[in-house]
Amino acid sequence: MNTAQCKGCGAAIKFIRMKSGKMMPVNPEPYMADQSRTGKEIFVRPDGELIKGKSICKLDPGTKHAGYDHYIPHWASCPAAKQFKKQEKDRFEQATIF
Numbered sequence: 528m529n530t531a532q533c534k535g536c537g538a539a540i541k542f543i544r545m546k547s548g549k550m551m552p553v554n555p556e557p558y559m560a561d562q563s564r565t566g567k568e569i570f571v572r573p574d575g576e577l578i579k580g581k582s583i584c585k586l587d588p589g590t591k592h593a594g595y596d597h598y599i600p601h602w603a604s605c606p607a608a609k610q611f612k613k614q615e616k617d618r619f620e621q622a623t624i625f
């Protein structure tokens with residue numbers, strides 16, 4: 528997985544390739560998430576699937592959690608993302624790639 532730094536806030540981020548081929552910036556900490564609850568949090572799975580659920584606990588990023596690791600899109604927690612208007616969110620995602 529690629530690692531980088533967010534241009535907006537300087538935080539460490541990772542990129543996950545979405546099914547569409549687009550790279551999604553995510554926070555590097557994996558979470559265990561439950562899809563069966565009525566969670567409203569958005570997670571990205573390492574296979575590029577976007578899911579809605581509820582975080583259960585933070586996972587140790589140093590170990591493998593095949594099938595259990597879910598990542599939070601960086602723009603959901605980035606303090607700099609608030610500067611961006613909703614319609615510019617897409618452009619923001621693109622901009623963080625380079």
Ligand SMILES: [Zn+2]
Pocket residue numbers: 533534535536537538601605606607608
């Ligand atoms: Zn950021």
